[in-house]
Amino acid sequence: MSAVAQARPLAGFRLHPRPRTTELALLALVAVTLAVGGASLGATQQLREATRTGVELSALDFTPPDAQGLLVYLGALITVHLAFVLAGRRTDQVLFPVAAMLGGIGLLLMQRLPQELVTQSFGSAELGLGQLQLAWLLVALTVITVLALFVRSDAWLRTYKYTWAAVGIGLLLLVFVLGSEVNGARLSLSVGPISGQPSELLKVILVVFLAGYLSENRALLADESTRIGPLSLPPLPYLAPMVAMWAIALGIVVVQRDLGAALLFFAVFLGLLYIATGRPSYVIGGLVLFVAGAFVLYNLFGHVQARVDNWLDPWADPQGAGFQVVQALYAFGRGGILGVGLGAGLPLIGGRLPVPAVHSDYPLAALGEELGLVGLLAILGLYLVLVTRGLRIAAAGHDEFRSLLAAGLALVIGVQAFIIAAGNLKLIPLTGITLPFISYGGSSLLANALVVGLLLALSDRGSEPPPAPRDPRRPFRRFRLGRARA
Amino acid sequence: MDGFLIILWLVRIAFLVLIYGFLFAVVRVLLRDLRAASRGPAELGRLVVLASPRGEPQPGASYPLDAVTHLGRDVNNGIVLDDPFASAEHAVLTYRGRNWYIEDLDSTNGTYVNGVPVEGLGPLGFGDEVQVGEIRFRLDRGHG
Numbered sequence: 001m002s003a004v005a006q007a008r009p010l011a012g013f014r015l016h017p018r019p020r021t022t023e024l025a026l027l028a029l030v031a032v033t034l035a036v037g038g039a040s041l042g043a044t045q046q047l048r049e050a051t052r053t054g055v056e057l058s059a060l061d062f063t064p065p066d067a068q069g070l071l072v073y074l075g076a077l078i079t080v081h082l083a084f085v086l087a088g089r090r091t092d093q094v095l096f097p098v099a100a101m102l103g104g105i106g107l108l109l110m111q112r113l114p115q116e117l118v119t120q121s122f123g124s125a126e127l128g129l130g131q132l133q134l135a136w137l138l139v140a141l142t143v144i145t146v147l148a149l150f151v152r153s154d155a156w157l158r159t160y161k162y163t164w165a166a167v168g169i170g171l172l173l174l175v176f177v178l179g180s181e182v183n184g185a186r187l188s189l190s191v192g193p194i195s196g197q198p199s200e201l202l203k204v205i206l207v208v209f210l211a212g213y214l215s216e217n218r219a220l221l222a223d224e225s226t227r228i229g230p231l232s233l234p235p236l237p238y239l240a241p242m243v244a245m246w247a248i249a250l251g252i253v254v255v256q257r258d259l260g261a262a263l264l265f266f267a268v269f270l271g272l273l274y275i276a277t278g279r280p281s282y283v284i285g286g287l288v289l290f291v292a293g294a295f296v297l298y299n300l301f302g303h304v305q306a307r308v309d310n311w312l313d314p315w316a317d318p319q320g321a322g323f324q325v326v327q328a329l330y331a332f333g334r335g336g337i338l339g340v341g342l343g344a345g346l347p348l349i350g351g352r353l354p355v356p357a358v359h360s361d362y363p364l365a366a367l368g369e370e371l372g373l374v375g376l377l378a379i380l381g382l383y384l385v386l387v388t389r390g391l392r393i394a395a396a397g398h399d400e401f402r403s404l405l406a407a408g409l410a411l412v413i414g415v416q417a418f419i420i421a422a423g424n425l426k427l428i429p430l431t432g433i434t435l436p437f438i439s440y441g442g443s444s445l446l447a448n449a450l451v452v453g454l455l456l457a458l459s460d461r462g463s464e465p466p467p468a469p470r471d472p473r474r475p476f477r478r479f480r481l482g483r484a485r486a
Numbered sequence: 487m488d489g490f491l492i493i494l495w496l497v498r499i500a501f502l503v504l505i506y507g508f509l510f511a512v513v514r515v516l517l518r519d520l521r522a523a524s525r526g527p528a529e530l531g532r533l534v535v536l537a538s539p540r541g542e543p544q545p546g547a548s549y550p551l552d553a554v555t556h557l558g559r560d561v562n563n564g565i566v567l568d569d570p571f572a573s574a575e576h577a578v579l580t581y582r583g584r585n586w587y588i589e590d591l592d593s594t595n596g597t598y599v600n601g602v603p604v605e606g607l608g609p610l611g612f613g614d615e616v617q618v619g620e621i622r623f624r625l626d627r628g629h630g
Binding site for chain 1: 488490491493494495497498499500501502504505506507508509511512513515516519520523
């Protein structure tokens with residue numbers, strides 16, 4: 001092997017370091033914020049312990065409960081940033097810090113909740129809630145980095161959209177057959193020690209499929225050609241495959257009793273259809289369908305009925321079915337404007353947490369109690385920023401597929417955050433769905449990492465300006481000139 | 487009131503303030519980006535007519551340039567040159583990457599940049615003078 005070949009082990013992969021000052025500054029702010037939050041959490045927890053045991057207050061300090069975990073997370077953020085800088089792609093600099101901030105707040109929350117809420121042992125090591133969340137966050141950061149650095153072409157998404165759709169449906173069927181049942185819903189698939197919720201992955205696949213299909217048939221769908229009485233419909237043959245895909249996904253999800261995912265799919269489907277065609281009639285028709293479907297579901301399924309009744313009047317059974325909803329509302333009330341402080345909320349009631357699903361379905365209730373209305377609004381603002389940024393990337397997209405994909409991914413995050421936030425606040429019936437980046441859970445974190453990584457890849461404004469034009473007609477001009485001069 | 491509790495309260499509030507600080511920093515970046523986008527794409531460059539004895543193009547006129555602009559006597563060119571020494575398709579200006587290039591389209595009497603004849607394709611910097619026949623241009627930076 002020659003020395004030249006050894007010197008370039010990765011032909012075709014060259015480093016073009018390009019500073020990302022905005023991202024670095026925002027990440028520095030994230031680090032400071034999380035450090036202060038950790039200090040606040042640590043001091044509050046020590047204070048609670050001290051008042052119980054009667055230790056002098058002067059013996060307390062501001063060490064975070066899991067300083068090591070926090071440092072690992074911050075170190076991982078800087079590593080990702082350095083990888084972005086070295087690769088030198090001109091991708092968005094805001095998305096990653098915002099996602100990192102939300103993930104960090106989620107990590108603080110998981111470190112603050114009782115660690116025995118979720119435990120998993122690997123060999124002799126027993127990991128608690130905070131450590132597991134940290135591990136999943138690190139995996140999610142890896143996914144973001146890989147996608148943002150190496151996804152350059154979108155052909156592998158665009159070309160194989162039906163394959164992706166089939167993979168998604170297959171995953172769901174697999175869950176339906178082999179999945180394990182939790183709380184009356186067959187959601188998760190267990191492979192060895194690792195279990196996941198494929199419906200989280202399915203939301204990304206659905207957006208890829210819809211973006212691919214709509215970008216190809218947008219003009220046809222926006223065209224009014226079929227008329228049934230006063231209704232003007234788009235050409236039905238072009239609408240059919242998409243509606244079929246949507247109906248299959250929705251049907252399986254309903255059978256699995258995953259109402260949150262069904263709601264999410266429906267909203268994203270309607271949103272993308274509207275973005276692609278610009279026809280309000282689709283949205284109106286979709287809403288009519290939604291009302292009709294909801295009515296049918298309410299009358300057919302007992303668990304839907306229970307959810308809705310529970311939403312309308314949780315105080316009918318405050319110790320039983322309505323317990324969680326009522327306690328979440330009390331938690332928001334206790335929080336008030338400024339909150340009681342990280343670590344000071346969620347008093348145990350009769351030895352158990354007031355909100356049992358606080359780490360997956362109700363993180364917003366805990367944050368609302370401890371950070372108050374002010375903190376809650378800031379967190380919702382962060383989601384708003386993510387959505388705005390995603391739509392901005394969509395508006396700047398090179399072609400329709402990239403635009404629709406970016407818009408759909410932004411919608412997924414926004415709609416999901418809205419559904420669970422509104423559910424927690426009793427604005428709509430609660431549906432079991434995670435709060436993106438904050439909730440505990442590997443599937444949720446990985447799916448949202450996919451979303452952010454794809455958005456970053458889509459936001460690339462072209463790494464290098466194109467080379468100078470070649471002179472096509474006289475390729476050997478220089479050569480001839482040199483000979484003439486010689 | 488214990489000092490520890492006061493500091494703890496301050497740290498608590500500082501955490502909230504920092505989240506908002508982050509949010510405002512992000513929003514500032516977004517607004518800056520949106521303003522830059524709303525100004526529209528910046529002009530790539532302008533061609534200012536320095537001398538034109540026959541009045542077509544008008545002396546003193548300045549043309550905003552597209553990424554590819556053709557010069558020549560034919561009326562289909564982006565900039566029409568009324569000059570007996572200009573060919574029907576005389577030269578083309580192209581913008582690639584961050585640079586302008588000029589290419590002589592095998593014209594009869596040639597194209598000159600700063601008095602030097604263009605051989606096929608050559609780079610063109612801002613401030614350079616282009617001469618076709620008796621017409622002289624200068625390439626300027628675009629507005630905005």
